[in-house]
Amino acid sequence: MHTDTDILELQNAEQTCTDVPMAESTANSRTRDLDRLLLRPGHLVGPHFRPGPELRDDIKEYASVLVVGAGGLGCELLKDLALSGFKNLQVIDMDRIEVTNLNRQFLFRLEDVGKPKAEVAAKRVMERVSGVNIIPHFCRIEDKDMDFYEDFVIIALGLDSVEARSYINAVACSFLEYDENDNPKEETIKPMVDGGTEGFKGHARVILPGVTPCFECTIWLFPPQVKFPLCTLAETPRTAAHCIEYAHLIKWDEVHSGKPFDPDDPEHMQWVYKEAVKRAELFGIPGVTYSLTQGVVKNIIPAIASTNAIISAACALETLKIASGCSKTLSNYLTYNGVEGLHMKVTEFVKDNDCLVCGPGVQVELDSSCTLQKFIELLYEHPKLHLSKASVTHQGKNLYMQAPPVLEEMTRSNLSQPLFDLMGKIPSGVVHVTGSLIKNKKVTGVRKLRVSFKGVDRMTDMDTAADV
Structure with a gap:
């Protein structure tokens, strides 16, 4: 039942929509459909949703989105997001354009073959959509530090690799913090929207670390790669x-x-x-x-342009929902099958509370005299972690970095110092560790630990984040 205050707010919001000038209202064909979502109230809106042209302006100015991948799905995502009102976009991709890309990656032309996908895709979208600013990054996702990913409000994935998804998922979850009751702190949640296609099939999903299942929680959804004897x-x-x-x-x-x-x-x-x-x-x-x-x-699965377009549309809509609160988000996994007719279904998967990536973390107890070197060795031996070649940072400070050589030399002296001292002599803290997974040395993993020190009184409830 609505209170008088609720009814008044709805009436005011509706009046706001009526007062929008014709050039900025639904009469403007370019923003007509967007305005229907952002300029009027609804029954499925989020708790912080306030309709009006100011919301549309805020999305343009403050909603920074990173698109990971500039292939078939990534090209569609950049176009859809730019046309959905997002003006502050960045895209990262390590590949160059090949002739075989041209049948489905519509932003590329024959003369672009050999050029970086991210740079050409950004250029083409900016040429067609006025006012949008897209910054391209021609590099591996691992080449960017944590500060780079922290700046984005939402991360949209257009990847064809399980390993790349797992890495970005771990990066986003590394920003997540829990309170003393093991509830995720809302301000630390880094939303992700993930899309994937395989021929006439595809999926779109929303990942809110700590709230919905992360990629690692549902890794079983992806079939194992075919191996030949x-x-x-x-x-x-x-x-x-x-x-x-x-x-x-x-x-x-x-x-x-x-x-x-x-x-x-x-x-x-x-x-x-x-x-x-x-x-x-x-x-x-x-x-x-x-x-x-x-x-x-490279275990590349054939892609079809129409499937990419459909999945991208779903991902762009979910991104807009998260950024604006104009509607409830997907709950939480959408599947599309266009092999025989058209079939779409939404499945709500459940978060794994014991997940090593998005959960509160694995409990590890150490002596206060345990050195950073010994701690890194324990990561290799731990039955749940199996990490090697680990690098460690704490609250933005590099404690030890495996690479590049300059940072390794600068932080090498910390290896002989107690981790307790390097972490500021606090009795316990949350630690994220990143390194090569022993079972598959080609894959980089990020794992979360709750580190406590034996014989140290719990004088504070400070949390510590160390990214490896």
């Missing part, structure tokens, strides 16, 4: 994929004597392709192409 690759190949994996997993090491293979190096990929062609000709197997070689080696 080495005996089949070496002796009885039957498909083009077998020939490609033979060149990638066996022939490369035989010829290059332990030199690491870089799937993002075009010369390395060309070498694997040529060797796979030779292997296929030897066994009379058709179908080896450079595009298929990339797909097998």
Whole structure:
């Protein structure tokens, strides 16, 4: 039941919509649909939603969004977000444009082949949408420090890699803090909107760390990567994929004597392709192409432009909901299937309270004399963590960094000092650790620990965040 105050607020909001000048109201075709969401009240709005042109202006000025990935889904996301009123955007992608991208990544042209995806995508959207500012970053997501990610209100993911999603998920969750009752502090929640496509299928999901399940909570949703027996690759190949994996997993090491293979190096990929062609000709197997070689080696799944457009639209709408409060967000996982007709379904998954990434953290008790070096060694031995090559920061200060060499040299002396002293001699604190997962050294993991020191009186309830 509405109180008199509620009714008055609704009437005032409706009057505000009526008073908007014609040029800024629904008569403006460019902002008509956006205005229907932002300039009038509704029954599904968030608790802090205040309709009016001021809200639309605030989104333009203050709602900074990072788009991770500038491929098929990333291009659509940049376009949709720019047309949805977001003017402060940044995009990060480490890839360059290839000819095979042009059939679905609509922002790119033939003359763009070889150029960084992030830079070209940003340029094209800014050319078509006046007033939007998009800053591109042509680099790996791991190359950016925590301060870079902290500046964004929302992170939108347009990735095709489980490992990349896991890394960004861990970064966003590292900002999350809990109060003394293990409730997430609202001001520390870094929302994420994740989209993914696979042919005619796709998903869109909302991740509010500490509230909804994070990526790690539902990692089981992603099927394991297909593995081929080495005996089949070496002796009885039957498909083009077998020939490609033979060149990638066996022939490369035989010829290059332990030199690491870089799937993002075009010369390395060309070498694997040529060797796979030779292997296929030897066994009379058709179908080896450079595009298929990339797909097998990098586990790339074929994409369809229409699916990207549909999933991007869902992700852009959820981003707008989070930024404005104009409606409740998705609860919390949407699936799309366009193989036979059209089928869409929303599933509400439950957060894993014991999650090592978004949960309160694993309890670890240390002696106050435990050095930083010993602490890093314990991360390797801990049964739930299995982290190696860890770097540690505390409240923005680098305690020890594995890379670059300059930082490693500057922080090396801290390894012999007690962690208790480096953390400011507090009795307990929350620590985030990042390093290579022992089970898969190609994957970087971020894990959360609750560190307490033996024999130290609990004089304060301060929390400590250390990012590794």
